[in-house]
Amino acid sequence: MFDYDLVVIGGSPAGIYAAVKATHSNARVALVASPLLGSTWSESSSKYNKALTHIGKVARILKEATVFGFSETQQLNGSLEFGEILKWAKGVVASLDENYSPAVLASLGVDVVFGEGEFCRHEPNFALAVKDQYLRSRKYLIATNSTPIIPEIEGLESAGYLTPDSIWQLANAELPKSLIIIGNDPVGVELAQIFSRLGTKVSLVVSSSHILTKEDTEAALLIQSQLEAEGIQVFTEYHVTQVRWLQGKKWIQLGNKAIDADEILIAAEFQPDTTALNLDAVGVKCNSHGIIVNSKLQTTNHRIYACGDMLGGYRFPHIANYEAQIALKNLLSVSVSQVDYRYIPWAIFSDPELARVGLTEKQAKHRYGDDILVTRRHFKMIDKAQISGETTGFCKVITLANGEILGAHIVGPEASELIHVFALAMQQKLKIQAIAHLIPVFPTLSEINCQTATDWQYYQSLSNSSKQNFWEGFVNLVRSWFN
DSSP states (O other), rough: OSSSEEEEOSHHHHHHHHHHHTTTOOOOOEEEESSTTTTTSSSHHHHHHHHHHHOOOOOOOHHHHHGOOGGGGGGGEEEEEEEHHHHHHHHHHHHHHHHHHHHHHTTTTEEEEESOEEEEEETTEEEEEEEEEEEEEEEEEEEEEEEEOOOOTTHHHHHHBBBBOOOOGGGGOOOOOOOOOOOEHHHHHHHHHHHHTTTTTEEEEOOOSOOOTTTOHHHHHHHHHHHHHHTTOOOOEEEEEEEEEEEEEEEEEETTTTEESSSSEEEEEEEEEGGGGGGGTTTBBBOOSSBOOOTTOOOOSSSSEEEEGGGGGGOHHHHHHHHHHHHHHHHHHOOOOOOOTTTTTTTEEEESSSEEEEHOOOOOOOHGGGGGGEEEEEEEGGGHHHHHTOOOOOOEEEHHHHHEEEEEEEETTTTTTTTHHHHHHTTTTTOHHHHHTOOOOOTTTHHHHHHHHHHHHHHHHHHHHHHHHHHHHHHHHHHTOOO
């Protein structure tokens, strides 16, 4: 006999989303979450970072206020109080978390069980043991959070370090005067810019040739140039060999170069933490990336599914929620749904933002060769961007000759909002010509999408000599009628 139709393991955003959504199907649902509310309950650290991103933009506007005619005396006086900033961010996060507090979840029909779950087999059934309680369910969904991969660097542990999930805990400390960020995770790029704008001297160290190597190279290099223009030192192709605590500073060794800072932040990749779940006991296999699943997000145990951080990759909550939605369709009904990541957009909240959907130019060339077309339109050509003073960036669309969209990349203001037009077009099999036919409100940043698509049509007409000759002949014929 089963106690539940579904037991969701993990209080991550995807876990909470799955538990609530499962109740909409009248399923009996339990959510197993850590009793440590905050960082493990709903990944509040990610929300802190996004709140701080907003503060970083406000700080930039204040610094550039003279451009809009404000005199220096009219700007805010005094330095930013880091404790007050984090106090504001804490209030924002508390309001967000309250939407899915344990009490709210219980009112929606979710049984919240606090504790660390462990699978155990009791023939002929197995269950999830939480303390002295055994949760027996038809299906299980693993949606726990991941943990940062801390590189093995001599002296790092003794010197001390922060991670993106712990830096917000500096609520009672002063803003670091200097900060070294090690790693190429997108959140490291975001935090580098945030702390630089708050007045911290920031150094960003990556082992690759440039930052954000998973993104389109042209887009990533523009973000890197923006960071450097704001005074952030970016050290590329460097490996940190050791860390030392000397005279009140933390020193890192980069080959024959040494740099110091008040704090070190590790922004490397994350890894799933599955050790406590006892997955071997129920036949769930893992690899170096995480839990092994099929296209239905089913593990090697047909009753257990997984989503989100457990599968590896970027930690984007909306992608984890998509995975949870696919998993729910498969484990609660007879339908067979498969994940398809081709049309899911994502964004990195630097300033300007970087958003993408589909293939990069390099990936498209590798797959289609010289058959691809690349069209760009820069934000400096957009009226709204000129008015708001945010002209850095571009819209870049990769297509086939027939107009099929292979990928889109936007670097610029509100890129995370603008990318959805291309994502929808790709999902609905619409070609770029459809976007060219949109009539955007003037003046809005959305004009860049339509103008890029219109540019594509223009360049295509130039490349089609027979079509161009036809229209030239037609125009000449019309002119002759009036002569």
